[in-house]
Amino acid sequence: xxxxxxxxxxxxxxxxxxxxxxxxxxxxxxxxxxxxxxxxxxxxxxxxxxxxxxxxxxxxxxxxxxxxxxxxxxxxxxxxxxxxxxxxxxxxxxxxxxxxxxxxxxxxxxxxxxxxxx
Numbered sequence: 150x151x152x153x154x155x156x157x158x159x160x161x162x163x164x165x166x167x168x169x170x171x172x173x174x175x176x177x178x179x180x181x182x183x184x185x186x187x188x189x190x191x192x193x194x195x196x197x198x199x200x201x202x203x204x205x206x207x208x209x210x211x212x213x214x215x216x217x218x219x220x221x222x223x224x225x226x227x228x229x230x231x232x233x234x235x236x237x238x239x240x241x242x243x244x245x246x247x248x249x250x251x252x253x254x255x256x257x258x259x260x261x262x263x264x265x266x267x
Contacts, residue, residue: 237258240256242255
C-alpha cells in the first residue's frame, strides 16, 4: 500500500525501544502506519484478548486497481497478489467481474484473516 511507519515517540530512537519501555503484557499490542502523502487514512491495529471465532473482526479491501477495468485491472491485482504471497499471504479465490462489479481477489493474512484485493 506504500504506507510508512510514523517516527517513534520523542525520547525513543526506535519503536522497539519504546515497546521495551512498556509493561510485558502491553509489548507488541498495537501497530500503526500512515499514507506518506496524507491522502489515505491512518491504519491502527490493536491486539485484543479474544481469538478469531468464526468471522474476521475487521475486513479490509486493499485498493490495488483503482480506476482500472477489465484485463488491465486483473493484471494489476494479480501482480499485487504475487507480491503479497511472497510476504506470507495466501490467495483464497478470484471473484470474477460480473455485470455489477469488477474482479476482486480474496486473500488471507498470516493469521487467516480475509481481505480483498480490490
